[in-house]
Amino acid sequence: METVYITRREHFNAAHKLWREEWSDEKNEEVFGKCSNKNWHGHNFELFVTVKGAPNPETGFVINLKDLSVIIKELVIEQLDHKNLNLDVPFLKGKLASTENLAIEIWKIINDPIQQAGGQLCKIKLVETENNYVEYFGGKEPY
Numbered sequence: 477m478e479t480v481y482i483t484r485r486e487h488f489n490a491a492h493k494l495w496r497e498e499w500s501d502e503k504n505e506e507v508f509g510k511c512s513n514k515n516w517h518g519h520n521f522e523l524f525v526t527v528k529g530a531p532n533p534e535t536g537f538v539i540n541l542k543d544l545s546v547i548i549k550e551l552v553i554e555q556l557d558h559k560n561l562n563l564d565v566p567f568l569k570g571k572l573a574s575t576e577n578l579a580i581e582i583w584k585i586i587n588d589p590i591q592q593a594g595g596q597l598c599k600i601k602l603v604e605t606e607n608n609y610v611e612y613f614g615g616k617e618p619y
């Protein structure tokens with residue numbers, strides 16, 4: 477079987493702050509620095525979703541990128557784009573709005589739908605700034 481890795485990029489922007497309610501202002505500032513700003517800050521996030529599999533002999537596709545895009549847009553981007561991650565997003569309630577946690581939660585949401593569309597989710601790469609990104613492989617070692 478020829479395994480191929482295919483990636484779809486989507487984009488959203490969102491506001492957040494890194495903040496623990498049970499900590500003092502000083503402790504939040506000490507741990508999270510300027511990302512703890514009470515009045516929020518925003519990022520243009522780039523989300524890369526990688527699916528692996530063997531190309532279908534008839535279509536040549538591991539998964540139709542249009543189908544993958546619809547899954548990501550309808551289930552994830554709709555919930556995140558132009559939102560406040562701390563206040564507006566049910567799947568992040570009670571969680572610190574870090575890039576790591578966001579990547580893990582995105583995996584949980586799209587893993588099953590991607591399987592139903594015939595693919596196997598392999599990696600979530602979430603770029604928060606031009607300097608910072610996380611990669612998540614579903615809790616497994618890469619590849």
Ligand SMILES: Nc1nc2c(c(=O)[nH]1)N=C([C@H](O)[C@H](O)COP(=O)(O)OP(=O)(O)OP(=O)(O)O)CN2
Binds near residue numbers: 576606608
């Ligand atoms: N482990 C994590 N550390 C940090 C996260 C995170 O999600 N996980 N997030 C932040 C801030 O939200 C943000 O990413 C930092 O923004 P900023 O400092 O503006 O971005 P850069 O690092 O790209 O800019 P520099 O000028 O290089 O500082 C912080 N930490």
